[in-house]
C-alpha cells in the first residue's frame with residue numbers, strides 16, 4: 001500500500017522517535033511512505049481558532065499535494081491532533097461547493113487544487129485496522145506482547161466529534177487501540193481516562209489544570225495495573241511523558257508510567273529492537289519500568305534472553 | 313433509526329441510587345421494564361419508578377427535548393433521557409444492561425437529580441446573561457444586519473440541560489472553570505450587535521484564569537449537546553474576537569499563545585515547539601523568552617527540560633534550530649497568510665447554519681457568514697431564528 005504520508009511537526013521536533021519508528025515499521029507492513037515534505041503545519045486547531053479560512057486554505061494545500069502523489073491509496077498521519085484538525089477543515093471544504101471554490105481560488109496561483117471525494121485521510125491506527133486488517137497484522141507479529149498490560153490513550157481529536165470522524169457501529173474507531181493491542185498479543189487495560197484530554201492544549205494557559213489532567217489519567221492507568229500506555233498522538237505524549245515529572249507532583253505519588261507511541265508498540269511486536277524504536281529517548285524510560293523478561297520476551301524464549309541482556 | 317411499530321421488548325436498567333441525606337453509600341439498582349424500542353430511556357425510568365420503586369429520583373417535564381430537565385448519563389455518555397431511544401441505549405451498552413447515572417461535575421441531590429443551581433446556573437449568572445443595550449435606545453426596534461443575528465442563533469438553541477457541563481474535562485480538574493454552557497451563552501451576547509459591552513465582556517472572560525483560555529479543546533461538550541450548540545466552537549469564536557479583533561493581551565497567555573503559534577507556522581511552515589512556550593509567556597518575538605515571565609516558566613520546567621536533554625529528546629541544537637519546509641513552499645504558505653489576512657472581513661463557514669450541500673436546503677444558503685458583523689441597515693433582529701439545519705439525532709452513544 002502506498003500512502004501520502006503526513007508526519008506532522010511534533011514527530012519531527014520534540015518526539016523524533018515517533019517519525020523514526022514509523023519509518024522502521026512501515027516496510028514491515030508493506031506500507032510505502034511518500035512523505036509530504038512540502039506541506040505545512042495543520043494548525044492543530046489553533047490557526048483555525050485565529051482564522052478559519054486560513055486554516056482551511058493551508059490544509060487544502062496539503063490535501064492538494066497529497067492528491068498529486070501518484071498511485072497513493074490514501075493520505076496517512078501519525079498524529080491524532082493532525083487527524084482532527086485536518087478532518088475539521090476537510091469537512092467544511094466538502095460540505096460547501098462555493099466555499100471550496102473560494103479556497104481553491106486562493107490555491108490556483110500555485111497550480112494546486114483540492115478535489116472533493118478523492119482523498120481519504122487516515123491515522124496510522126485506522127490504517128492498521130481498516131486497510132491492513134487485524135488478521136494481516138496478527139500474521140506478521142514476531143514477538144507477541146505476551147503478558148504486557150497496555151492501557152490505550154486516544155487523545156481527544158481522534159475520538160470526538162464522532163460524526164465528523166466517521167465513528168459508528170460499522171467503524172468503531174474509538175475502540176481500535178484495544179483491537180490492535182490484542183492483535184499484537186498484549187492485554188488491554190481499560191481505565192477511566194483513556195478517552196479524556198491529556199491537558200496539553202492548556203499547558204501554557206493553565207499549567208496546573210493541564211498537569212492535573214495528565215496526572216489523573218496516568219494515576220488511573222496505574223491503579224488499573226497497566227505496564228504502559230500507548231497513544232496515537234505525539235501531543236498527548238508530550239504531556240504524559242515529557243511532563244510526567246511535573247505531573248507527578250499533582251498525583252502526590254510516583255507514577256513511572258511509560259508511554260509508547262503507536263508505531264513503537266507495533267514495532268516491538270514485529271520484532272524490532274527497542275533501541276531502533278527510540279525507547280531510550282523517552283523521559284520515563286520503558287526499560288526501567290517494565291519487566292520485559294516476563295512480558296514481551298516470555299513468548300519467544302531464547303531471543304528474549306538476548307534482548308534483555310542488552311539491558312534496555 | 314426510529315423503529316416505530318415494533319412490539320415491546322424487555323430492557324434492564326441499572327440505575328445509580330444515592331441519597332446523600334441518608335448517610336448510606338451509593339449503589340446500583342436493576343429493574344426490568346417493557347417498552348417498544350423507539351420509546352425513550354426516560355419512559356423506561358418512569359416505568360421502573362411506577363411499577364417497582366416510587367422512590368427513584370428523576371427530574372423531567374416536557375418529555376420532548378425542550379425543557380432541559382432530564383439530563384443524565386446513559387452508558388457513560390451525557391444526554392437527555394427523553395431524547396435517547398431505549399433500543400439504541402441497549403445497543404450502546406456494555407453488557408446489554410442500560411446504565412443510568414446522574415450527570416457529572418455537579419453534586420447529586422438524589423439519585424439522578426443533580427444540583428444545577430450550585431454549578432450550572434451560578435456559572436450562567438457569571439457571564440451577565442442579558443443584553444446591555446446600546447445607547448441611545450431607539451424608539452422602535454434596533455436595526456441590525458441579518459447575518460450577525462444568524463451568527464448567534466446556534467447559541468440560542470441551548471435548553472440549559474447541563475449535559476455539556478456534566479462531562480467538561482477542564483471542569484473536572486478546575487471546578488472554577490466557567491464552562492461550556494455559560495461561555496456559549498456569553499457568545500450569544502458578544503455576538504449580538506445590539507449589545508453595548510462586547511469589549512468589556514471579552515476582556516472579562518479573557519482575563520479570568522478560569523475563562524475562555526481555560527478550555528482544553530476536548531470536544532466533549534460538542535459531543536454531549538443534544539441541541540447542536542457546539543459550545544467549544546462558541547468558545548473558539550470568543551477567543552477569535554478577543555485575540556484577533558480586540559487584541560486583548562490577557563494575563564493567561566491565551567492571546568500570546570495563539571499569536572506565537574500562528575507566527576511560528578508563518579515563519580517556518582512547521583511548528584517550532586521549542587520557541588512556542590517561551591513566546592507564549594514572554595511575548596511573540598524571538599526576544600520573548602528573555603522576558604522575566606518566560607524565565608520563571610523556564611525555571612519551573614527545568615527538571616523536565618534537563619531530563620529531556622539527558623534522554624536526547626531535545627538536543628541543544630534541535631531546540632535552537634527550527635525545522636523548516638523548502639523555501640519555495642514556505643513562500644506559498646506566507647503568501648496564503650497575506651492573502652487571507654488581507655481580506656476585508658474574516659470568513660467563517662458555520663455548518664450549523666449553512667448545512668451540507670447534500671441537504672436540500674443547505675446549498676442555497678449563503679456560503680459563508682462574515683463573523684465580524686456590526687454593519688448598519690438590514691432587518692429587524694428576531695429572537696430564536698430557525699437555523700438551516702438542526703441535528704436530529706442526539707449524539708448519545
Ligand code: SF4
Nearest residue numbers: 480527528530531533
Ligand atoms: S471543549 Fe472546553 S468547554 Fe467543552 S467540554 Fe472540553 S474543556 Fe469543556
Ligand code: SF4
Nearest residue numbers: 470471473474476537
Ligand atoms: S449547550 Fe447544549 S448541552 Fe450545554 S446546556 Fe445547552 S443544550 Fe445542554
Ligand code: FES
Nearest residue numbers: 375379380382394
Ligand atoms: S423532559 Fe424536558 S428535556 Fe427531557
